[in-house]
Amino acid sequence: MKPLVNISHAREKKDVYEKIIKDEACPFCVDFSKKRESFVYHNKPALVQGKHWVVTENFNPYKGAKHHLMFVHRRHIVSFTELTPAALKEFLDITKKLEKDLSLPAGVFLFRFGDTDYTGGSVSHLHAHYVLGTKKRKDSEPLLLYAGYKTKK
Numbered sequence: 001m002k003p004l005v006n007i008s009h010a011r012e013k014k015d016v017y018e019k020i021i022k023d024e025a026c027p028f029c030v031d032f033s034k035k036r037e038s039f040v041y042h043n044k045p046a047l048v049q050g051k052h053w054v055v056t057e058n059f060n061p062y063k064g065a066k067h068h069l070m071f072v073h074r075r076h077i078v079s080f081t082e083l084t085p086a087a088l089k090e091f092l093d094i095t096k097k098l099e100k101d102l103s104l105p106a107g108v109f110l111f112r113f114g115d116t117d118y119t120g121g122s123v124s125h126l127h128a129h130y131v132l133g134t135k136k137r138k139d140s141e142p143l144l145l146y147a148g149y150k151t152k153k
Contacts, residue, residue, distance in 0.1 A: 052087035
């Protein structure tokens with residue numbers, strides 16, 4: 001079995017990932033056995049706590065992002081094949097609510113699932129990044145999102 005965290009993909013805060021590896025934990029799983037309703041290794045509050053999803057600010061946002069939210073499935077799953085129709089519906093409902101409540105004019109969703117050696121992600125637990133940069137202007141440049149690897153030429 002592959003580890004739940006791949007520290008080689010961590011961009012920063014490697015000390016947190018080292019503790020997660022030492023604890024043999026999934027940083028996105030909520031510890032219901034201890035009645036803990038938030039993440040153990042994450043220092044940002046939950047913005048939304050649904051039945052299937054928790055939404056929070058990313059603790060290591062992409063540089064230049066105006067918003068960088070994480071949608072984390074509450075139950076430990078790795079693949080889209082494990083998602084239920086109810087979880088997908090809740091995802092859409094939460095997205096619509098946040099779009100309205102935060103007055104979001106646009107955005108990008110990046111889902112991470114499966115083998116982190118393909119995705120470039122650091123956690124093997126299905127989750128989505130919602131990212132919003134600024135509007136394109138003469139003094140702006142593209143916001144870079146990490147989405148896996150390509151072969152060097």
